Amino acid sequence: xxxxxxxxxxxxxxxxxxPAVQAxxxxxxxxxxxxxxxxxxxxxxxxxxxxEARKIAHALxxxxxxxxxxxxxxxxxxxxxxGKVESATEWLLIVKTTAQAFDRVxxxxxxxxxxxxxxxxxxxxxxxxxxxxKWVEENVE
Numbered sequence: 058x059x060x061x062x063x064x065x066x067x068x069x070x071x072x073x074x075x076p077a078v079q080a081x082x083x084x085x086x087x088x089x090x091x092x093x094x095x096x097x098x099x100x101x102x103x104x105x106x107x108x109e110a111r112k113i114a115h116a117l118x119x120x121x122x123x124x125x126x127x128x129x130x131x132x133x134x135x136x137x138x139x140g141k142v143e144s145a146t147e148w149l150l151i152v153k154t155t156a157q158a159f160d161r162v163x164x165x166x167x168x169x170x171x172x173x174x175x176x177x178x179x180x181x182x183x184x185x186x187x188x189x190x191k192w193v194e195e196n197v198e
Contacts, residue, residue, distance in 0.1 A: 095182055095190045096155045096156045096157060097155055097194060098153075098156050098179050098180065098182060099154075099179070099180040100123075100151075100154055100159065100162055100178065100180070101152070101177075101178050102166050102176050102178075103132070103147040103148065103149055103150065103176050104150060104170070104171075105147060105148075105171060107130065109171060110128045110148035110150055112169060113126075113165075113169045113170065114126035114128050114152075116165060117152060117165060120161075120165065121196065122154060122161050122165055123153055123154045124194075124195075125152075125193070126150055126152050126153070127149075127151040128149070129148065129151065131147075131148065132146070132147055132149050133146060133147075134146075153193045154197050155194055156181075158198070163177045
């Protein structure tokens with residue numbers, strides 16, 4: 058393949074040698090990766106019980122803050138809290154949402170959560186199934 062055909066932004070993945078496309082800003086605030094433009098995001102959180110995890114998951118989807126929330130049971134978390142190393146069994150929430158909804162997702166998790174400091178981190182997506190990412194964006198307000 059000629060690099061001139063794809064322009065200066067074309068790169069090769071160091072791991073698999075697959076042609077990769079460097080992200081470029083899109084007009085709607087998302088990122089454009091050649092063939093995928095997405096506002097979709099993944100948010101991670103944890104809960105101390107299955108009931109709490111389900112409560113948060115259902116509330117996020119019912120409020121249209123998330124298109125889908127996976128509840129992964131019984132993970133082990135090791136963390137420092139108030140000067141001590143602790144460990145606990147928790148339930149991982151994998152929230153499919155959008156960049157625009159993130160602040161409202163964060164507020165809802167804080168409101169619904171029993172922890173003093175609930176985990177809430179957003180991960181930007183570099184790509185994925187266009188149909189799935191479109192579905193996420195269509196199901197979040």
